[in-house]
Amino acid sequence: MAKPKNAFYAQSGGVTSVINASACGVIETARKHKDKIGKLYAGRNGIIGALTEDLIDTGKESKKDIAALRYTPSGAFGSCRYKLKGLDQNKAEYERLVEVFKAHNIGYFFYNGGGDSADTCLKVSQIAQTMGYPLQAIHVPKTVDNDLPITDCCPGFGSVAKYIAVSAREASFDVASMCKTSTKVFVMEVMGRHAGWIAAAGGMASSADCELPIVILFPEIEFNQEKFLAKVDHMVKKHGYCSVIVSEGVKDADGKFLAESGLKDAFGHAQLGGAAPVVANMVKDALGYKYHWAVADYLQRAARHIASRTDVEQAYALGKAAVELALDGRTAVMPTIVRKSDSPYKWRLGVAKLKDVANVEKKMPRSFISRDGFGITPQCRTYLQPLIAGEDYPPYKDGLPAYVRLKNASVAKKLKGEFKI
Amino acid sequence: MAKPKNAFYAQSGGVTSVINASACGVIETARKHKDKIGKLYAGRNGIIGALTEDLIDTGKESKKDIAALRYTPSGAFGSCRYKLKGLDQNKAEYERLVEVFKAHNIGYFFYNGGGDSADTCLKVSQIAQTMGYPLQAIHVPKTVDNDLPITDCCPGFGSVAKYIAVSAREASFDVASMCKTSTKVFVMEVMGRHAGWIAAAGGMASSADCELPIVILFPEIEFNQEKFLAKVDHMVKKHGYCSVIVSEGVKDADGKFLAESGLKDAFGHAQLGGAAPVVANMVKDALGYKYHWAVADYLQRAARHIASRTDVEQAYALGKAAVELALDGRTAVMPTIVRKSDSPYKWRLGVAKLKDVANVEKKMPRSFISRDGFGITPQCRTYLQPLIAGEDYPPYKDGLPAYVRLKNASVAKKLKGEFKI
Numbered sequence: 001m002a003k004p005k006n007a008f009y010a011q012s013g014g015v016t017s018v019i020n021a022s023a024c025g026v027i028e029t030a031r032k033h034k035d036k037i038g039k040l041y042a043g044r045n046g047i048i049g050a051l052t053e054d055l056i057d058t059g060k061e062s063k064k065d066i067a068a069l070r071y072t073p074s075g076a077f078g079s080c081r082y083k084l085k086g087l088d089q090n091k092a093e094y095e096r097l098v099e100v101f102k103a104h105n106i107g108y109f110f111y112n113g114g115g116d117s118a119d120t121c122l123k124v125s126q127i128a129q130t131m132g133y134p135l136q137a138i139h140v141p142k143t144v145d146n147d148l149p150i151t152d153c154c155p156g157f158g159s160v161a162k163y164i165a166v167s168a169r170e171a172s173f174d175v176a177s178m179c180k181t182s183t184k185v186f187v188m189e190v191m192g193r194h195a196g197w198i199a200a201a202g203g204m205a206s207s208a209d210c211e212l213p214i215v216i217l218f219p220e221i222e223f224n225q226e227k228f229l230a231k232v233d234h235m236v237k238k239h240g241y242c243s244v245i246v247s248e249g250v251k252d253a254d255g256k257f258l259a260e261s262g263l264k265d266a267f268g269h270a271q272l273g274g275a276a277p278v279v280a281n282m283v284k285d286a287l288g289y290k291y292h293w294a295v296a297d298y299l300q301r302a303a304r305h306i307a308s309r310t311d312v313e314q315a316y317a318l319g320k321a322a323v324e325l326a327l328d329g330r331t332a333v334m335p336t337i338v339r340k341s342d343s344p345y346k347w348r349l350g351v352a353k354l355k356d357v358a359n360v361e362k363k364m365p366r367s368f369i370s371r372d373g374f375g376i377t378p379q380c381r382t383y384l385q386p387l388i389a390g391e392d393y394p395p396y397k398d399g400l401p402a403y404v405r406l407k408n409a410s411v412a413k414k415l416k417g418e419f420k421i
Numbered sequence: 422m423a424k425p426k427n428a429f430y431a432q433s434g435g436v437t438s439v440i441n442a443s444a445c446g447v448i449e450t451a452r453k454h455k456d457k458i459g460k461l462y463a464g465r466n467g468i469i470g471a472l473t474e475d476l477i478d479t480g481k482e483s484k485k486d487i488a489a490l491r492y493t494p495s496g497a498f499g500s501c502r503y504k505l506k507g508l509d510q511n512k513a514e515y516e517r518l519v520e521v522f523k524a525h526n527i528g529y530f531f532y533n534g535g536g537d538s539a540d541t542c543l544k545v546s547q548i549a550q551t552m553g554y555p556l557q558a559i560h561v562p563k564t565v566d567n568d569l570p571i572t573d574c575c576p577g578f579g580s581v582a583k584y585i586a587v588s589a590r591e592a593s594f595d596v597a598s599m600c601k602t603s604t605k606v607f608v609m610e611v612m613g614r615h616a617g618w619i620a621a622a623g624g625m626a627s628s629a630d631c632e633l634p635i636v637i638l639f640p641e642i643e644f645n646q647e648k649f650l651a652k653v654d655h656m657v658k659k660h661g662y663c664s665v666i667v668s669e670g671v672k673d674a675d676g677k678f679l680a681e682s683g684l685k686d687a688f689g690h691a692q693l694g695g696a697a698p699v700v701a702n703m704v705k706d707a708l709g710y711k712y713h714w715a716v717a718d719y720l721q722r723a724a725r726h727i728a729s730r731t732d733v734e735q736a737y738a739l740g741k742a743a744v745e746l747a748l749d750g751r752t753a754v755m756p757t758i759v760r761k762s763d764s765p766y767k768w769r770l771g772v773a774k775l776k777d778v779a780n781v782e783k784k785m786p787r788s789f790i791s792r793d794g795f796g797i798t799p800q801c802r803t804y805l806q807p808l809i810a811g812e813d814y815p816p817y818k819d820g821l822p823a824y825v826r827l828k829n830a831s832v833a834k835k836l837k838g839e840f841k842i
Contacts, residue, residue: 048602171720178502294716294719302591302592302595303588393812
């Protein structure tokens with residue numbers, strides 16, 4: 001009997017609090033099929049690890065440590081921001097990948113990332129076919145931006161959404177306590193350069209049984225200073241305070257990011273600030289309200305301590321499904337989440353062809369944003385509700401989450417010469 | 422038998438994620454002693470509620486809602502930033518307080534706050550004595566700044582410390598994943614204008630079983646740009662990345678806050694930025710490393726979802742102890758935490774006289790900061806460890822913490838005329 005083919009797994013782009021849960025799903029499932037999948041290698045720092053033949057032998061990790069990936073945030077094998085060029089522009093990179101796969105008898109390629117990675121995964125499957133090298137390339141979806149098409153949602157998003165909703169609720173309670181004599185407006189900046197999915201989650205802080213005055217600035221809505229200030233003023237006059245959730249991607253009428261609105265240091269150099277301080281200062285200058293502002297940045301996507309249980313379960317399930325698709329002989333596909341019902345929330349796994357996924361960005365529907373542009377609609381709530389549901393706490397030791405760090409043992413190189421990236 | 426005296430409770434200054442746990446301790450304990458304590462009124466928006474005779478009847482709240490205060494962040498009755506002037510400067514305010522207390526038959530005054538409030542509480546006890554009005558004034562300690570003397574720690578601090586330690590660990594895992602091709606330095610700004618207690622908590626993200634490269638900028642240490650950049654460069658060269666925890670209170674050699682280091686908007690107006698973007702830009706300019714930065718702001722002190730169990734227990738215990746001290750006939754005192762041993766952590770309640778508490782600020786010992794000024798010492802770890810220990814999760818509904826909001830029913834006014842504050 002022929003030696004089973006090995007597999008390669010890599011993490012790509014910005015990491016999330018549940019991408020390791022997908023890795024866990026891939027590795028645990030592969031380990032159950034040793035007759036079909038031999039060794040499972042991971043790329044050190046993503047696809048760069050494949051290009052430079054810097055592979056990690058996940059077989060050296062204990063069962064316990066692999067299980068711990070389920071509750072460990074970030075990319076356990078390292079990720080990278082490295083977009084492979086088009087096949088025409090840099091065929092050498094794709095050929096190099098196939099060369100490395102060949103050298104290590106790799107027949108399965110699992111790529112865990114967002115839209116760009118789906119495109120890379122597709123191209124890898126194509127070049128392998130062109131070169132006559134048998135390879136099954138499966139994409140595992142991941143992105144806090146929730147912008148992949150076909151799948152109902154993307155692992156990573158639900159947990160960021162939960163973090164933002166919880167934080168916005170907590171901060172709103174804080175401002176409500178202080179507003180009589182002090183802070184009246186709290187501004188929180190969230191991720192989402194192109195789409196307002198994460199900003200929308202701020203709206204979930206307010207619910208029917210706990211209404212809170214929240215104003216959202218979406219990247220989909222052109223920033224109108226006058227309308228925004230009028231909205232904030234109205235909220236403060238009515239409720240005594242308000243919280244503003246501003247997406248880092250909000251742009252003004254000239255198409256310029258608010259975050260880059262002309263701050264200069266003492267020497268006249270442009271300063272990259274955040275959108276939150278810009279918005280906060282605007283409120284102070286025009287309305288005179290005392291403010292506080294926060295920028296969540298990495299905290300939001302790393303916050304495994306408050307991950308959504310739905311998100312963790314789906315991240316794991318998609319990793320598992322990717323391996324099962326490979327075992328079924330599929331290639332150039334991505335497992336997806338198919339929503340069967342909203343309430344009670346039911347979902348099942350589906351499959352999308354990578355040619356339908358690559359380079360397609362799912363926008364937030366306009367119907368998810370309230371008419372005035374500053375809030376979310378009931379339709380948006382229905383969509384978001386199940387995604388932030390459930391808690392999935394990591395274990396703690398001495399007051400801190402006991403996240404795992406793997407050994408990440410290197411696989412001996414087989415190719416001569418270095419590949420320059 | 423004489424009708425038992427009523428009690429008054431108010432929350433003061435910046436709220437915390439556990440100040441309501443103290444309120445819960447006060448109210449639940451008072452309810453157990455109806456023979457001695459009649460009604461328990463709360464000040465709407467802190468001491469302002471007393472001055473303006475805007476009282477809340479906590480007796481209208483259900484047992485269940487009062488119990489829910491234990492896991493609800495912020496100030497359930499509203500807080501305020503309002504420092505009563507000295508007795509000489511504004512005796513009228515103190516006399517007004519006693520007048521309101523008299524009108525509502527209040528014999529117990531529980532004031533939940535930091536150093537300034539302890540001073541107010543002391544003065545109220547003095548003026549009552551001078552005016553011959555029998556009043557027992559007990560201070561309940563609260564401050565995220567951890568700067569009250571005598572008590573080993575202050576309720577509110579442990580939970581902020583836990584939030585910062587957990588967040589710094591999570592964000593460090595994130596940067597570690599990305600540093601090969603992207604972000605190498607993550608900067609997180611934390612509270613603490615005068616003392617570095619909260620910044621020190623960032624150092625707890627790194628532990629013997631999970632070492633992480635963390636650089637701390639304390640307000641106690643004059644900022645030295647050259648040394649700081651050398652430290653960051655060393656960390657990045659050694660570990661591939663590092664996280665910087667910067668206190669909002671860090672000042673340069675001229676005594677100017679880093680956060681106010683000369684940012685101007687397009688019109689030349691000074692902009693209030695945070696310390697984090699200033700530090701991050703400095704790293705980028707001098708070392709060329711890609712950065713990300715976050716400003717936790719209110720999120721850190723409102724984060725009841727990740728509160729420290731030690732902190733919640735102590736906050737409740739101090740509220741309870743305050744009532745018991747009053748029932749013991751004490752006045753002008755504050756219950757304290759006395760540390761009996763570090764490991765296993767053991768503590769008991771103590772009592773401090775307000776004259777020894779008021780206007781005394783507990784500084785962080787220099788021995789808690791490493792020699793190079795960028796880290797914490799083992800002594801500091803020993804102190805902080807038990808304070809961040811244990812989790813105390815709130816209940817959730819639909820993916821969000823089910824925090825309580827009280828009815829806060831008003832008590833009918835008895836005095837004529839308004840008091841202007």
